[in-house]
Amino acid sequence: MTETLEQTDWKAIAAKLAPVEIIDEPVLVKKRSRDFFWYSPILNAQLKKSFGDLVARPKTREELAHCLAVAYAHDLPVVLRGGGTGNYGQAVPLQGGLIIETTGMKRILEIGEGYVRVEAGALMADINAALIPQGWEMAMFPSTQDIATIGGFVAGGSAGIGSIANGALREKGNIIQLKALSVEAAPQERVFDAEEALQIHHAWGLNGAITEVTLRTVPTRDWIGCMASFDSYCDAYLAGHELATSQTIARKLCSVVDARIAGYFPRLKGHIRDGKHLLVTLVPREDMDALRALVDAHIGLLDLALTEAELAEKGIPHVFEFAYNHTTLQVLKADRSATYQQIGVPDPADVDAVIAVEQAIGDEVWHHHEFARVDGTLTVADLPIIWFKDEARLREIDGIYAAHGFTVWDAHTYHVEGGGLKNADYRHLAWKKRMDPKGLLNPGKSQAWEAVRHLSADEIEAKAKD
Ligand SMILES: Cc1cc2nc3c(=O)[nH]c(=O)nc-3n(C[C@H](O)[C@H](O)[C@H](O)COP(=O)(O)OP(=O)(O)OC[C@H]3O[C@@H](n4cnc5c(N)ncnc54)[C@H](O)[C@@H]3O)c2cc1C
Structure with missing residues (x-):
């Protein structure tokens, strides 16, 4: 019809x-x-x-x-x-x-040695809550774990808390299996194992409806949520860099936040020093002495060190709600004229380059850096607060970053090719042709699709090799 x-x-x-x-x-x-x-x-x-x-x-x-x-x-x-x-x-x-x-499809189907199998609509907080008593936890999850689903993370997200230790979602072994339904007269469920899961991962729900996800898990630890404060951003960044590269301190989060952004964290009032730059981290209890020594060495103070239960008792959110894109949210709650951008730092060790680009742009950009590991290599993403004037100025700021050798993954586009991906992913689109022959899933989100939708799946896939 x-x-x-x-x-x-x-x-x-x-x-x-x-x-x-x-x-x-x-x-x-x-x-x-x-x-x-x-x-x-x-x-x-x-x-x-x-x-x-x-x-x-x-x-x-x-x-x-x-x-x-x-x-x-x-x-x-x-x-x-x-x-x-x-x-x-x-x-x-x-x-x-x-x-x-999908939030009604939320069953946790199986927990085994190093993996969990769940329905796509399960909330990640519920998955972690089921795993922890059995000695496991998710290898990574976004800071939205309390309200976001695993299907949405696999289809729309990329990395998060845990990525400093276990890499990005797309890395080998992190997604073990995905199952997805096609959009046909009689929808078929297909199984995508290991590397094949990348055909569906981060495709924004364009090429199949994910029903089930099997993910790598890691042994859980007695994590302590920590915030250390520093007089200079440079010291906070260098402490973050040392922690992120440490061979002795385990950590599943390593974020550095400008003091001006920390000023927008009212829930931390009285728990951290005012007007200081922050290092936000999660470190296992047995590594706390080493963390204290590291913070001391960078002329900082460990203001806050609490377990999840202690944070809840004091009415303080998870520490990761002051990291990743929650940092932006804390500012936006108070002032909707803020926005942000996603910036790749060319050399994580080069704090001078970070300070130089800050000086080149000026006061309308406040830094916030996330340390993570991608394909085994340390990476740093800046998710700065930008006080928005207009699109022309935003693009000028992008240009200043680019001129300093930084990568801009545009956060202001609704096309899947426009942000983190940068280019069309023809493997995604080939699977779209197979799984969604009428092109009904999430129309308008892929610019490249319109140019190839008339081709066969194999012809589209061939473009991936061009
Ligand atoms: C405050 C804040 C902090 C964040 N922090 C992080 C972070 O740390 N790391 C990170 O990677 N992202 C982060 N994000 C982005 C986002 O929260 C994550 O990607 C999240 O996991 C999305 O899950 P969701 O259930 O809300 O997905 P949705 O927003 O509902 O969907 C995301 C995409 O997935 C598709 N989708 C959803 N379910 C399915 C399904 N079953 N099958 C196929 N497609 C599906 C949707 O169509 C959509 O394209 C953050 C966002 C906010 C607002």
């Missing part, structure tokens, strides 16, 4: 979706059409009026398959949605249509 979206009888679609739970209350549908794109004033202007028409909430893969079959039969655009915490409008239905929210 082909019908235009305007002609779609959504009441009839809702009836066809039965017994799947649906949400058709317009206010709630609008709420579920948003993610955290509003971090970017540019995306906010582009996406704030894009809404879906109906939300389906499957509880099993059979219900999810039924939703996809209905979408296929009626040519409905489909956007998969987990917790809706993506930053680039990944989960925004650009062309309206059906939103499929």
